[in-house]
Each structure stands twice: as structure tokens, then as C-alpha cells.
Amino acid sequence: METAQAPTVAIDINGGKKIIRVKPGTSLLAGCARNGLFLPSACGGNARCGYCKVKVVGGATPPLAAELPLLSESEIAAGMRLACQTKPVGDLAIAVPDELFSVKRFSGKIARKTLVTYDILGLSIELTNPKTIEFTAGQYIQAKSMSYLGRDAVLRDFSIASPPSDSSGVDLLIRRTKNGIFTRWAFDVLKEGDAISFSGPYGAFRASESAAPMLMVCGSTGLAPIWSILQDLVRKKCNRTIRCFFGALSQKDLFMVEELHKLETGLADFKFIPALSSEPESGGWTGERGLITEVVRRNVPDCSRFEAYLCGSPGMINACIAVLTQCGLPDARIFYDKFA
Ligand SMILES: Cc1cc2nc3c(=O)[nH]c(=O)nc-3n(C[C@H](O)[C@H](O)[C@H](O)COP(=O)(O)OP(=O)(O)OC[C@H]3O[C@@H](n4cnc5c(N)ncnc54)[C@H](O)[C@@H]3O)c2cc1C
Ligand code: FES
Structure with missing residues (x-):
């Protein structure tokens, strides 16, 4: 029948x-x-x-x-x-x-889970199947959580923080979202040795091949793709002028500052400028203060020769685009990844 x-x-x-x-x-x-x-x-x-x-x-x-x-x-x-x-x-x-068509599904295990700040987690995923990944610095993956506490598994995007030369896995920087399904699972449930799966790589955010000076602006985990790009540029012995601005509220929100300052000797013409918008005067901070947009405007009043690379919340990116445009940078040379 x-x-x-x-x-x-x-x-x-x-x-x-x-x-x-x-x-x-x-x-x-x-x-x-x-x-x-x-x-x-x-x-x-x-x-x-x-x-x-x-x-x-x-x-x-x-x-x-x-x-x-x-x-x-x-x-x-x-x-x-x-x-x-x-x-x-x-x-x-x-x-x-x-x-x-070249996006694949990957399985891996958590090789390392560290608290980078009070609300940012560093995850290193070691690939198990397939065992290597090819990507361009700046791209992101889509990771899958497990179901927990009656919540269904969800898919969320995270930028790859490690450089493409490290093809045996990916590092992620994950910020806790209040009541966020994925981030709560990653912070409170996921442990070293656990299995995790993701698809990728996705996205067109990447360093251009031009020789134009680069203006990087990021906040919080928006540093992830920028860090991947910077490590890749070090490996490629890039000699472009790079100014990297990192906006945070206060000193407790800063991370990887030492590693970023170290690039000032590892790259031909690199400066890292962290800036705090809500740090108390008594905190002993001697660096830049103010909203990151104003700090950029103060330090680079004429942006017209630059290419901009922006990464972080949609609010920060929209505000940066407005300021950069006022400072003479055409839209076509502003690249960004919004953590929607
Ligand atoms: C390209 C890209 C790259 C990214 N890279 C990173 C990265 O490197 N690091 C990083 O930390 N984050 C990154 N993000 C953000 C990340 O993907 C997640 O959005 C974030 O971690 C929150 O996930 P969650 O499941 O914990 O929160 P969710 O559960 O998705 O909640 C997020 C917010 O939306 C609200 N919400 C949930 N459901 C609804 C609904 N139905 N209607 C209205 N509001 C709702 C919640 O209350 C909460 O405020 C990236 C995003 C994109 C798009
Ligand atoms: S997946 Fe369709 S709008 Fe987000």
C-alpha cells in the first residue's frame, strides 16, 4: 500500500x-x-x-x-x-x-569561563566538530543556549573576540542583560567542559584594505570584534594610523586596558583612549572623561581623512555617526556593527 x-x-x-x-x-x-x-x-x-x-x-x-x-x-x-x-x-x-552558503554549524565545549568584569563574561569555545573555523576578524557567530528553568533554547549573536589565526576555537565577550534569556544561562548555568553549538561566521564588519587612518569607537562588549581586528592587524604588521576610543561609565566597567595599551608598542601608530562618563572625581582617574562622542570630537576634531569602525549599542552608534558626520567624515567611510 x-x-x-x-x-x-x-x-x-x-x-x-x-x-x-x-x-x-x-x-x-x-x-x-x-x-x-x-x-x-x-x-x-x-x-x-x-x-x-x-x-x-x-x-x-x-x-x-x-x-x-x-x-x-x-x-x-x-x-x-x-x-x-x-x-x-x-x-x-x-x-x-x-x-x-559558507556558514556552517559548529559544536564545541567551553574550555574557559572567566568573569572579565562584574557584568562581562569571557568564554573560550574549543571546537570539537568541525575542529577548525575560518572567519574574517570582525565577524560574529550565532550561539544556541540550552533550555533551562522552563525556558526554551534561544539563538543569540556574539562577535568573535579572538583573531582568525586562532582557528581551533572562538573567544566571546558576553555582557549580562537584565532578565536576558541567553546571558542568564551563560552566566548562571553554563560551566567549563559543557557542550555548546553555534553557526557562523556572519557579518560584513571588517577592516578595509585601504591605507586610510582608522578611528575605532566601542563600548562594553563592543570591544570584542575590535579586539579581533586589532590582533589581526598586529599579525599583518599593519602600519595604518589607528585611534581606538573605549567608552565606559566608570573604572569598574573597564577591561583589557593593559592589553590594549600594549598595542601602542606592537602597532606602528596606535593610540588607545579609554574614557569614563560617570566616574566620581574622587576615584583617582586621570584619563579622559565625558561621553565617548564628545571625547572623540575633542581628540579628533577633523575626521575627514579617517575610516570609522563603531561597535556597541545602537544608541552609542547612532550618536557616534551624528558626531563623526559633523566632524567631516562621509557616511561611506563609517562602518559599524550594532548589537541590536
Ligand atoms: C551582530 C551582533 C553581535 C553581537 N555581539 C555581542 C557580543 O559580542 N557581546 C554581547 O554581550 N552581546 C552581543 N550582541 C547582543 C546579543 O546578541 C544579545 O542580544 C544579548 O546578549 C541579549 O541576549 P539575551 O538572550 O540575554 O537577552 P534577551 O532575552 O534577548 O533580552 C534582551 C532585551 O530584550 C527584551 N526583550 C526580550 N524579549 C522581548 C520581546 N518579545 N519584546 C520586547 N522586548 C523583549 C529583554 O527584556 C531585554 O531587555 C550582539 C548582537 C548582534 C546583533
Ligand atoms: S530573525 Fe527575523 S526579524 Fe529577527
Whole structure:
């Protein structure tokens, strides 16, 4: 007796480069992941981040109400949709950046877990399968938590803090988010020796090949991709001028200061400028004070020759973009990674 096959729809990716079949009603994000194509996502498929945008080139249906806040009118007209909300009921054709085909799933174990500050954790993941990873300094991975205390497993993005020359694993810097599902698990449940899985690498944040001076601005764990880039630049014997500004509230929020100052002798023309915005006068801090945007403006009043590399919260990045633009830096030379 013949058994009835469950109906499926075909998703054609990049003009036939890959064709997958998924059950009707499965989200594109989940359907692609089940078939080994890992699209970026920073909110676990909850229509909050916009990272999963894909171009639907055939069979597009109107966007759902949940997608509208994250899609402009021109994007909608061009067929852009959120892969986490698009649940095809008929055949579909989509176009994605080619580099997503090289994103893989990795398994590893926690080789080291250290408290870097009171609210920042350093994790070193040693890869077990596959045993090496190729990435470009500045990229990020998407890690999966385990379910705990009745919470389902979630996927969250973290920038790689280690350099690409260290291909046997990745280091992460994770800041505790109040009531955050992943970060609570990482701080309170995860232990050295535990298994962890992630997909990656993702993202286009990276040092350009130009010789222009670099202005790096980061806050908190926004240092992670900057640290990866800096270590890579040391290995490549980079002789570009680099000014690296690190904004924090007070001395207890600073970390890796010694390692960063050490690069002032390891790189041809590097200066590290930590700045505190809420440090009491009595704290003995002799370095820069004030909001990081104002500290940058004071130190580099004319940014016009620079390329900027910004990493941290969306608020910090938006404020930096405004100041850098006022200081003469064109948009095309401002690169950033927002920790949405
Ligand atoms: C490209 C990229 C790189 C990143 N790199 C790093 C890094 O190197 N280090 C780092 O520490 N972080 C990084 N982040 C941020 C990180 O991915 C997580 O967002 C962060 O750690 C919080 O995860 P969580 O699960 O603990 O918090 P969540 O549980 O996701 O909560 C985050 C916040 O959203 C609120 N929230 C949760 N659910 C909802 C909802 N349904 N509606 C409205 N609000 C809600 C919570 O109350 C909380 O304030 C990066 C993000 C991106 C996009
Ligand atoms: S995964 Fe965040 S909007 Fe789709």
C-alpha cells in the first residue's frame, strides 16, 4: 500500500544554486536552517531585529503586519521580506548573499569561563566538530543556549573576540542583560567542559584594505570584534594610523586596558583612549572623561581623512555617526556593527 507523502513547497535559492523542500507554513528562516543554510537572525525569529531580511524574487506575497516596522516601502516593493515571518504556502524563489552558503554549524565545549568584569563574561569555545573555523576578524557567530528553568533554547549573536589565526576555537565577550534569556544561562548555568553549538561566521564588519587612518569607537562588549581586528592587524604588521576610543561609565566597567595599551608598542601608530562618563572625581582617574562622542570630537576634531569602525549599542552608534558626520567624515567611510 502506498503511503501519502506530506505536501511540500520548493524554495529556489539564488537561481537554482540550492533548491530545498519545506512543509507549507514553515518559516523561511527555519526551513533554510533545517536544510543547512543559516540566515542571520538576532532576535530568534521574533520580528524584532530585521537581520533575516531576504529578497523574494518569485512568488512573493504581501508582507505581514509584523514585518512592516522593519521594512521600508522601497524594500517591500523590491521583494524584501523577513525570513522569520515568511511562511510559504506555494513555491518561492529567493536571493541571498553568496557568502551565506559558507556558514556552517559548529559544536564545541567551553574550555574557559572567566568573569572579565562584574557584568562581562569571557568564554573560550574549543571546537570539537568541525575542529577548525575560518572567519574574517570582525565577524560574529550565532550561539544556541540550552533550555533551562522552563525556558526554551534561544539563538543569540556574539562577535568573535579572538583573531582568525586562532582557528581551533572562538573567544566571546558576553555582557549580562537584565532578565536576558541567553546571558542568564551563560552566566548562571553554563560551566567549563559543557557542550555548546553555534553557526557562523556572519557579518560584513571588517577592516578595509585601504591605507586610510582608522578611528575605532566601542563600548562594553563592543570591544570584542575590535579586539579581533586589532590582533589581526598586529599579525599583518599593519602600519595604518589607528585611534581606538573605549567608552565606559566608570573604572569598574573597564577591561583589557593593559592589553590594549600594549598595542601602542606592537602597532606602528596606535593610540588607545579609554574614557569614563560617570566616574566620581574622587576615584583617582586621570584619563579622559565625558561621553565617548564628545571625547572623540575633542581628540579628533577633523575626521575627514579617517575610516570609522563603531561597535556597541545602537544608541552609542547612532550618536557616534551624528558626531563623526559633523566632524567631516562621509557616511561611506563609517562602518559599524550594532548589537541590536
Ligand atoms: C551582530 C551582533 C553581535 C553581537 N555581539 C555581542 C557580543 O559580542 N557581546 C554581547 O554581550 N552581546 C552581543 N550582541 C547582543 C546579543 O546578541 C544579545 O542580544 C544579548 O546578549 C541579549 O541576549 P539575551 O538572550 O540575554 O537577552 P534577551 O532575552 O534577548 O533580552 C534582551 C532585551 O530584550 C527584551 N526583550 C526580550 N524579549 C522581548 C520581546 N518579545 N519584546 C520586547 N522586548 C523583549 C529583554 O527584556 C531585554 O531587555 C550582539 C548582537 C548582534 C546583533
Ligand atoms: S530573525 Fe529577527 S526579524 Fe527575523
